[in-house]
Every structure is written in C-alpha cells, then in structure tokens.
Amino acid sequence: MKKNRNVGIVGVGQSVYSSHREEVNQPEMIHEAVVEALEMAGITMAEVDCVVHGNMELFEMVHQPDLWHTLGTGAWGKESLRVTTGGTTGATLAAAADHLVASGLHDVVLAIGFEKLQEGHTTGGITNMADPLWGRQLQTGALTGMTAAQMIEEFGAERAKAAAMAYRILMDANAMKNPKAHRRLGLRPDQAEELAANSPALVGELRMIHMCSQSDGACAMIFASEEKARQLCAQPAWIEDHVTAHREEMFCLFGNAPVLTTHRHCARKLFARNGIRDPRREIDLFEMYDPSAWWGLDWLREFLLLEGDEHLRMVESGAIAMDGDFPVNPSGGVIASNPIGATAMVRVAEAALQIMGRAGGHQLPRPVRRALASGFGGTMWTVLFLLASDTERQAAA
Amino acid sequence: MGGPMRQRLITLRQTIAVGQRFATGPVMGRFLMALREKTILAIRCPSCGRLQSPPREICAPCRVRNTEWVEVGPGGEMRMLEYVYYASPDPLSGETRETPYGAVGILLDGCRDEEVFWHLLNPADLDRVRMGIVIGDRVTRGSRLRPVWADARTGSISDIRYFELDEPPAPA
Numbered sequence: 101m102k103k104n105r106n107v108g109i110v111g112v113g114q115s116v117y118s119s120h121r122e123e124v125n126q127p128e129m130i131h132e133a134v135v136e137a138l139e140m141a142g143i144t145m146a147e148v149d150c151v152v153h154g155n156m157e158l159f160e161m162v163h164q165p166d167l168w169h170t171l172g173t174g175a176w177g178k179e180s181l182r183v184t185t186g187g188t189t190g191a192t193l194a195a196a197a198d199h200l201v202a203s204g205l206h207d208v209v210l211a212i213g214f215e216k217l218q219e220g221h222t223t224g225g226i227t228n229m230a231d232p233l234w235g236r237q238l239q240t241g242a243l244t245g246m247t248a249a250q251m252i253e254e255f256g257a258e259r260a261k262a263a264a265m266a267y268r269i270l271m272d273a274n275a276m277k278n279p280k281a282h283r284r285l286g287l288r289p290d291q292a293e294e295l296a297a298n299s300p301a302l303v304g305e306l307r308m309i310h311m312c313s314q315s316d317g318a319c320a321m322i323f324a325s326e327e328k329a330r331q332l333c334a335q336p337a338w339i340e341d342h343v344t345a346h347r348e349e350m351f352c353l354f355g356n357a358p359v360l361t362t363h364r365h366c367a368r369k370l371f372a373r374n375g376i377r378d379p380r381r382e383i384d385l386f387e388m389y390d391p392s393a394w395w396g397l398d399w400l401r402e403f404l405l406l407e408g409d410e411h412l413r414m415v416e417s418g419a420i421a422m423d424g425d426f427p428v429n430p431s432g433g434v435i436a437s438n439p440i441g442a443t444a445m446v447r448v449a450e451a452a453l454q455i456m457g458r459a460g461g462h463q464l465p466r467p468v469r470r471a472l473a474s475g476f477g478g479t480m481w482t483v484l485f486l487l488a489s490d491t492e493r494q495a496a497a
Numbered sequence: 498m499g500g501p502m503r504q505r506l507i508t509l510r511q512t513i514a515v516g517q518r519f520a521t522g523p524v525m526g527r528f529l530m531a532l533r534e535k536t537i538l539a540i541r542c543p544s545c546g547r548l549q550s551p552p553r554e555i556c557a558p559c560r561v562r563n564t565e566w567v568e569v570g571p572g573g574e575m576r577m578l579e580y581v582y583y584a585s586p587d588p589l590s591g592e593t594r595e596t597p598y599g600a601v602g603i604l605l606d607g608c609r610d611e612e613v614f615w616h617l618l619n620p621a622d623l624d625r626v627r628m629g630i631v632i633g634d635r636v637t638r639g640s641r642l643r644p645v646w647a648d649a650r651t652g653s654i655s656d657i658r659y660f661e662l663d664e665p666p667a668p669a
Binding site for chain 1 (some may be wrong): 506508513517519521525529551553557577578579580581582583585586587588589600611615616617628630631632637654655
C-alpha cells in the first residue's frame with residue numbers, strides 16, 4: 101500500500117461482551133469502550149480530531165445512532181464519519197480511520213464499532229440484507245450448512261466433524277483466558293462427541309455449538325500519525341496494509357466451477373504487495389472473523405493459501421493454539437464474542453493488542469512482530485489487515 | 498424518596514412494521530413477467546458468456562451490459578441444499594417459518610459452472626433428495642428437480658411454490 105504517512109494504533113478499548121447489557125443503554129455501553137481506549141492512549145477527547153462511528157442499522161433499527169451516541173462518544177463538535185458495511189463494518193471503520201490519518205487530514209482519529217443485538221433481531225436483520233427483488237425469502241441469515249457439507253464430502257464425516265469440534269474447543273480454551281469474552285464455556289476435548297451430538301441443529305451439520313454468539317458490546321480504537329503515535333505509545337501497532345474485496349450480492353457459489361473466494365483473493369493481493377511468500381512462517385498471529393467453527397476451519401485454507409488438508413492438520417496438531425506455530429484468535433474469536441458492528445474491529449484491535457503487548461491474560465507467550473486480522477460480511481465481502489511492530493518494520497527497512 | 502438510589506432495569510418494547518414497494522427495473526421485470534407464463538429466463542453476458550438467473554443488468558466481473566435473453570430449465574440438478582432447522586422469520590410476512598425447510602440451489606438445464614438458481618424445496622422431499630457436489634475432479638450428481646407453479650401467478654418469487662423431486666427417490 102502506498103501511504104502518505106505511517107499510522108499507528110495507540111489505544112484500544114472494549115466493553116464487556118455479553119448476551120444482555122440491559123443495565124446500560126447504547127451511549128453508556130459505548131462510553132465504556134471509549135474511556136478505556138482514551139486511557140490506554142493517555143489522551144482526552146480534546147486531542148481527538150475526528151470520530152468514526154459504525155454498526156449495522158438493520159439490527160437495532162435506529163437511524164443515525166451516532167447522534168444519540170454523541171453522549172457516550174464525546175463527538176460533540178468533532179468532525180465525524182459514519183460507516184456501515186454490514187459484517188465488515190468494524191474492519192471498514194479501521195480502514196477509514198487509517199485513511200483519514202494516512203492522508204494527513206487528521207492526526208488522531210477515534211473509531212467506534214458497536215452492536216446491541218438484544219435490542220433487535222439478528223437473523224431478521226441479516227435476511228433483509230438480501231436483494232429485495234428475489235433473495236430475502238431464501239436467505240437463511242448468516243446460517244449455512246454448505247461449508248460443513250463440502251468438508252464432509254471432501255474429508256469424510258468423521259474427520260471433518262472432529263476437526264470442527266477441535267477448532268471450537270480450542271477457541272473456547274482461548275476465550276477462557278479473555279475476561280471480556282461473552283461465551284466462556286470451559287469446554288474439554290473429551291466432551292467433543294457429546295457436545296456435537298446434543299447441540300441443537302441449525303442448518304445441516306451446523307449446530308448451535310459451532311455457531312458464533314449474539315452479543316452486546318462496543319470496541320473503540322485510537323489511530324495516530326507516526327509522529328503522534330511515537331509521543332503517545334512505547335509500542336504502537338503499525339498498519340502496514342489492508343485490502344477490501346467483494347463479489348456480487350447473489351450466492352452463486354455452488355455450481356461446477358471452483359469460485360475464487362474473496363478471502364483467497366485478498367490474501368494473494370496482500371501477501372504479494374508485502375513480499376510475504378510463506379504466511380505461516382512470516383506472520384506470528386491471525387485474528388480471524390470466524391462466524392462458525394466450520395467457517396473458521398475452512399477459511400484457514402483460504403487465507404493462508406493452503407491446498408489439500410493442511411488446514412485440518414493445523415487444527416488437529418494444535419498449531420493454531422496459543423502455544424502453537426501459528427496462533428489463531430487468542431481472544432476466543434467471533435464464536436466467543438460477536439457484537440456484529442464491533443466484531444470485525446475487535447479482530448484488528450486484538451491483533452494490535454498482541455503487538456503492543458497489552459492483551460493481558462491471552463497475550464501470546466512470544467513477541468508478535470507481524471499480525472493478520474480479517475473482517476467478513478454478506479455476501480462474500482472480505483477486509484484483510486496486516487499490522488506490524490517496530491521490530492518488524494526495522495527488520496524490513 | 499430517601500435511601501440509596503437503585504437502578505431499575507426498564508426496557509421499552511417496540512415493533513416496527515414497514516410496508517415497502519421496490520421498483521424491479523426492466524430486466525428483472527421481464528424475468529418476473531415470464532414467471533407468470535411458467536417460463537424461467539436467464540440473461541447472457543456478451544463478453545464471458547455466463548448466464549444469470551434471476552437476470553442482472555450487468556455482468557459485474559466483465560462490467561458490460563447483458564443483452565441476450567435465454568430460456569432455461571425449468572428442471573435442473575440440485576447443487577446446494579440448506580436443510581434449515583432454525584425457525585427464522587419470513588421477512589416478507591414476519592411469520593415464523595415452519596421447520597425444517599430447504600433452501601436450494603439448482604443448476605437449471607442450459608446452465609453450467611456457477612449459474613445456480615436459488616429457490617425453495619418441497620419440504621416433503623427434504624429427506625429424499627441428494628445434493629450434487631464437485632470436489633476437485635470428483636463429481637457427485639444431484640437429484641433432478643422441477644418447479645411446482647402457483648395457480649395464481651403475479652410476477653414474483655412465489656409464482657414458483659417450490660421445486661420438487663423429479664425422479665425416483667434415492668435409496669435410503
């Protein structure tokens with residue numbers, strides 16, 4: 101990416117994620133994340149030039165929520181932007197904030213993603229994203245059994261189902277280390293078969309245990325120009341690059357011809373542009389938008405440009421665990437916490453915290469020099485971020 | 498009024514119902530009119546040759562206007578089955594759907610590659626159909642399906658009630 105100037109992430113704040121945040125209203129919930137981000141950056145709203153705000157309006161059905169939320173964001177009188185790109189909203193918020201600072205327009209930008217899914221209807225909202233002339237009646241929200249069906253066809257039912265549950269249980273082990281995660285179930289590997297058998301079926305072989313949560317929560321991030329970032333933060337997380345790609349709105353993916361996924365497309369472009377030949381060796385961490393265990397498992401192959409069953413082996417061998425060769429979602433990922441308008445931002449934020457060394461209980465045991473973070477939304481829309489530490493950037497220079 | 502102030506958890510219940518009218522445009526309009534005559538139309542990209550049904554004004558990858566109309570189906574091979582147990586609301590009516598139901602992708606006769614048509618399956622056929630799938634060089638053929646037309650057709654997705662099995666049921 102050609103940048104006018106470098107941009108660093110210097111502050112991250114997150115509310116607690118939960119199925120019910122009925123003790124606070126929307127502005128109050130957002131305020132929790134904003135205060136934490138400002139505190140980490142060591143600044144006040146006086147030093148913020150612009151506020152970027154986003155969620156999925158179809159969920160809460162509140163138009164221009166940024167007006168109401170001014171009470172919680174501190175955006176009164178500030179320049180502001182509102183971004184709403186469905187499931188990718190959070191990652192697009194981060195991309196917008198990066199553009200605003202890299203361009204030289206602003207030195208310090210506060211980006212906020214939120215959702216209060218309990219205040220609306222999640223599947224109803226997602227279904228209304230479909231083309232109103234044909235697809236609304238057919239779309240099954242974000243629920244699909246097709247990935248499971250394809251993996252079972254390719255690898256056999258026993259191996260595919262076991263790998264999906266292994267992925268699910270690894271993610272829960274990570275969530276147990278993250279006090280802000282919504283679902284922390286304490287699952288054990290020896291429970292896999294029983295869980296899979298007893299969990300309610302949603303669509304095909306996609307069961308409740310595989311699927312992401314519906315959460316209330318907010319995430320806030322502070323982006324600063326290189327000069328400001330160095331003043332504010334000992335170890336900023338630098339934004340090296342990001343790629344956004346989408347297809348048409350229809351789901352024409354299941355015919356005779358293999359379809360190039362937006363994930364693989366974005367990964368190829370991002371790796372080529374940054375000279376990455378072997379992502380598993382050259383990247384230390386991946387915070388992936390994994391809406392279900394089946395998708396998380398399948399998408400490893402897409403994002404890491406793998407062939408055959410390498411992605412299954414990464415899960416079976418524990419390579420994606422926190423102490424593995426290529427840790428995925430130390431935060432617990434989307435399966436653990438999913439306040440949708442914040443979810444894709446949380447991926448970027450968690451990758452940044454790992455680079456900054458500020459991830460707390462789920463900080464990786466070794467330094468994170470380069471991290472990948474992805475966002476996903478309907479239909480077939482990907483945002484892929486590459487972040488780096490100072491060490492990485494000095495080595496590259 | 499004395500004593501410590503305690504928070505009271507009050508939530509306000511509201512329901513929004515919105516009547517909507519969407520213009521179809523001439524391309525989708527022609528397709529919907531044809532459904533009234535029990536005909537499924539597709540449109541072909543003059544550049545890459547792919548068919549789209551429902552038809553789109555533009556082939557997005559080629560960035561050219563689609564021009565050539567083709568009749569496809571009405572039967573075809575089932576290439577996708579979402580076997581849905583989750584009782585989601587039907588967004589056109591707000592009613593909770595009966596479950597299980599099947600959302601299907603059908604490779605209508607005359608179509609190939611990714612040219613899959615999206616509709617519903619007769620719930621009675623849910624456990625009698627086989628999904629076609631291609632993994633590398635390995636091809637599994639899906640069940641043959643045919644549309645069941647509504648008696649009163651108005652030019653909408655519901656002119657086709659659903660697709661049903663058009664072959665002897667697969668052995669159990």
